[in-house]
Amino acid sequence: MNSASLRATHVTPASATARRWRPSPLISGAAALHAGAAAAVVAQPHAWPWAAGSVVASHLALIAAGLWPRSALLGPNWTRLPEHAGQRIALTIDDGPDPEVTPRVLDLLDHFDVRATFFCIGDLARRHPHLVEAIVARGHAVENHSQRHRHTFSVSGPIVMKREIEAAQRTLAEIAGTPPRFFRAPAGLRNPFLEPVLCGLGLHLASWTRRGFDTRAKEAGTVTHRLLDGLAARDILLVHDGHAARDASGKPLVLDVLPPLLRAAAERQLQWTTLRACLDGEAGQP
Structure with missing residues (x-):
């Protein structure tokens, strides 16, 4: 999960009033886990199976959140009126x-x-x-x-x-x-x-x-x-x-x-x- 690539999509069209994007805790956590896994592999190459497994687990969590239409794990979602x-x-x-x-x-x-x-x-x-x-x-x-x-x-x-x-x-x-x-x-x-x-x-x-x-x-x-x-x-x-x-x-x-x-x-x-x-x-x- 690349947090920088997500931020790159936040471009304001001239005809719209943009909202500020704030990564959800799940997305922030996945980005941090990716960074931690990469650092762990650099420091201790033999730890790559653990690092790869944690990255796969984070991706599965993100996929599951996207498959749940009423989830707010990926960001704000109107499931009820205010x-x-x-x-x-x-x-x-x-x-x-x-x-x-x-x-x-x-x-x-x-x-x-x-x-x-x-x-x-x-x-x-x-x-x-x-x-x-x-x-x-x-x-x-x-x-x-x-x-x-x-x-x-x-x-x-x-x-x-x-x-x-x-x-x-x-x-x-x-x-x-x-x-x-x-x-x-x-x-x-x-x-x-x-x-x-x-x-x-x-x-x-x-x-x-x-x-x-x-x-x-x-x-x-x-x-x-x-x-x-x-x-x-x-x-x-x-x-x-x-x-x-x-x-x-x-x-x-x-x-x-x-x-x-x-x-x-x-x-x-x-x-x-x-x-x-x-x-x-x-x-x-x-």
């Missing part, structure tokens, strides 16, 4: 826009007067710009879910990561009219290079509190139960308008998940907000 959100919760919708599903999701959200956060894929946004415009026009937030949503994202180096995220940032800012302020990694998977890249681009990493696995489930009821079981204030929920699983009749599950989910939240006196409203400390605004 305390000032009070009784509010956030609905996040991934992998769109989708020309069939997204308009129907928007209609449901309108019906329940709910504002959501859409994590959009840049290539799909470029293909369906009118859908991104509709998301914004209806009062929802558009955030960054990478340009191409490639499953190799989590094993990419900092240059590739920056190029992928920055391309989506330009695409979505151009179509939506305002730049995204949050990023969600494809499948939630990442590596230690991501946080310094996000800092340089002025973005915040967001995952979720609970998800329904609505891209793989067979029944809407199962998805709804997963989302509602233990639902509490400040939770961040994840569903999908893109890559949505379908029931036996071919209907996207999310369309049958949202109505009972939104009704149950209202019955529990929970209010919906967007991530960026909470970032600004104005949880009641989109």
Whole structure:
């Protein structure tokens, strides 16, 4: 793990307000262990098996942290809304826009007067710009879910990561009219290079509190139960308008998940907000 190479990725684009990158304890510890192992080998060459083993162990720990989407071991990660959100919760919708599903999701959200956060894929946004415009026009937030949503994202180096995220940032800012302020990694998977890249681009990493696995489930009821079981204030929920699983009749599950989910939240006196409203400390605004 090379701490210097991580710092090198912290470059501020002209259009962004960068955040200062602070290595997490796990990353700092891994860097220190690498330095210690190298020094040990120089001082006592016969100690190389111990040094190599410790380096491998540190890499395995970093990999494990990146495979855990809700982990904060590699840097800050929004898994719940901040305390000032009070009784509010956030609905996040991934992998769109989708020309069939997204308009129907928007209609449901309108019906329940709910504002959501859409994590959009840049290539799909470029293909369906009118859908991104509709998301914004209806009062929802558009955030960054990478340009191409490639499953190799989590094993990419900092240059590739920056190029992928920055391309989506330009695409979505151009179509939506305002730049995204949050990023969600494809499948939630990442590596230690991501946080310094996000800092340089002025973005915040967001995952979720609970998800329904609505891209793989067979029944809407199962998805709804997963989302509602233990639902509490400040939770961040994840569903999908893109890559949505379908029931036996071919209907996207999310369309049958949202109505009972939104009704149950209202019955529990929970209010919906967007991530960026909470970032600004104005949880009641989109």
